[in-house]
Amino acid sequence: MYHILVAEDEPWIRNSVVEMVNRIGEGTITVSEATNGEEAWALIQELWPTVLITDIMMPKMDGLSLIQKIHEHDIPMMYIIISGYDNFQYAQKAIHYGVTEYLLKPVDMDQLREALGRSEQRMGNLKEISSYMSRFQQLVDAIGENAPQTINRKMSDLIDSVLKLKYINPPVRRNLLRIFEWKISGMVKELSPGQFVPAIPADADDGAILRYFNQLADVLIMHVAEQSKSNTNHIIKRVCDFIHTHYKKDISLTEMAQYANMSISYFSAWFKKCTGRTLVQYIQEVRIEKAKELLLETQLKNYEIAERVGFATQPYFTRVFKSSVGVSPNMFRKRMGS
Template sequence: MLKVLIADDEPIMLEGLRFLVDWHKLGFEIYAEALDGEDALQLVEENCPHLIITDIRMPVIDGLALIEKVYTRFPDTKFIVLSGYADFQYAQQAMKFGVSNYLTKPLDETELESAVLAVAEDIRAEEERRALQRSILDRSRAETVSRLLMGDVRKEWVDKARSLLKLHEQSRIRCIYLACSNSEYSEQERVSLFQRLREAVDLNGLTDVSVHPFELGINRSGFILAVDSKESVLTIPLIDQFVSHIRKECGETFTFAISSEVRGVISLSRAYQEALTAEVCKFPSNLPRVYYYQDKIVEESPSIPEVTKTSLIQAINYGNVDAVRTLTLDLFMTLSSSEAWAAANLSTLKLEILQELAQQGADMENWSRRWFASPLPKNVGELKNSLLKEFLEAAEWTAREKGARIDDIVSAAEAYVKQHYQGKLQLQHVAEHLHVNAAHLGQRFKKQRGLAFNEYVHTVRITEAKKLLLRTEMKITEIAHMVGYSDPEQFGAKFKALTGVIPSSYKKG
């Protein structure tokens, strides 16, 4: 129900307003009444209503002063003014403070009902507009967090982090990764979780700490805690308090994996990798199913050989499916001795591969949801099969994308020839301009267009020469130079080869 306050210095008017219309039917309830503006203002400050219906002439503080004071502090409040004919000038003046309507005394039931319904419609429209704006802003914030977590630190996303998330180079950040044991974890429960988290932040008096949620897949999400501070604020005891508060409110459904405290927005990706590692390796802590990343243990533990990791990422980038299969199987030869560490290392590797795919235009939100939709298998055999399937998927996607890009490059080569046919054109020069291998471009060009690159250049030049022969009085030698031939004899020979006649005969028709 929307709340309405009525203010009038005549008790009979208050009683009349109370019963003149069916307030509940209109979606309102009268929560307070006042006989003067001063009492009305005090009631507003205690509990601001959606709508105030007020007389203009009242003792102590008149209706106009009441409207101005309330509008200054609570600009979303709506007003309906009650006025006698003599007060019409005051009613007009009140309009600049957002008065929705004014009604003349004695009141008419139909007019009051129409005015109240109009206010209700305005309030609903404004709430819908604000909800839409919040939704758009939340989506933009979520995308920004997702991009930064995946290591995309281009200026666009760093700037958005500053403006939307208030994250800066000096921000202190922890990434907290959640795993939910409840397979029926709903969207409403997820929203409730983040509300509880914000409450926990407020209860600890940390009003400067910002909370930014993110989602990685079904029943797996997390949030960023960030604060601008010279001192370390996001301490383990404080995080333990947050977790305890959330569990008290939401139950024992969640596992928490928490990164170390990092500095700066560009460190978000590292914080995310640390949280993934903590979740997989389950480092011990003071609370059950709460795992803090422990850098010292990680440094002393085996990791993926750099040459193996680099080779695998390159094979995926080249779309080499056979090499990806071989390298993935080789990878598990180095990790099979430790199931937990295999999972931890491969979680980080998956993130690096997704970052590479993002550079090629992959939809990171879609890929991350699928690749991190459920926990990695702990059994090494199952883990190997799962990762092999995902890495092959990435290689096949890259191969398709490279094929599509080559098609685009052939079209780009054609466009370049049409713009520069008057000058010296060589395949090597065009390939360098398009940043591709010349031999590969030549092969692809012939396969797609059915003729060699040089023959295509001659075709474009002769086509332009035919236009000049028919439309101008230029000499044949001039036309030859105009379309890119320094030797008129070569021009004549190529013209005849492609048209069946020499240039002079073509010009005569």
């Protein structure tokens, strides 16, 4: 299984692409979504997707700038660009960054399936790299929930397994270490602006690299502990209340981060730590609960309920409902309404 991130500012196009990816993947692909380039960049640092499907023209940060940023940070990823006809020549500039897949709007499902198939064939060792990144992210997410000794042991095990890659794939080893360093340093600076974080010494041997990452982990653990002491209950309550009130809207990660007065990347991780869900998952749960009420209390058709609770299409609503509840909306109404 691999992860795909869809970045598109137009809700109906984004929802359509997400729905098509889910249908194409049939359980072999997980998919997340972003409403602009800045959101996508924040989610990339949290989710480490294997494939990015991005529009070119987006607010905050356009698709080409996003790909350029990923390229500058040497984050391994496959790209599929979706573009309007007028922007197609502009989109082709991305060939400099290794983009080979371009789809014109409106996106055709067969063409998307073929593009994903070609991307999967070209992945090479990307899946292996993604597994290391997933282990690393799980470790970072566990800080504050597990004992420092457990975090340090898991950090040592992870870094040791990466160091062993120097015998079979030195470039992957170097890139993973650099990405891990960049990620932890960024989190420390997010929690404590102005905090100096040293870089890995250029001549460090394996033992020094292990010590370096454990020291970085210790600094991050300390700042996370300090942050958890502050009372954030009222902030998460305000955020959740906002979602329960405005769930019909296309609520974006950017909007909620601004509402909570946090950066996008910090809000995304903070919200997941507080609720156990991503923002999209939480919003979908609220919408499904509202849909259940409408199914039992009204005679509205499924497409009317989908529209009322904020889903762009009835098929998307039906798929999410069945995935969440275990039965289709019609079956739920039949079973629970009798």
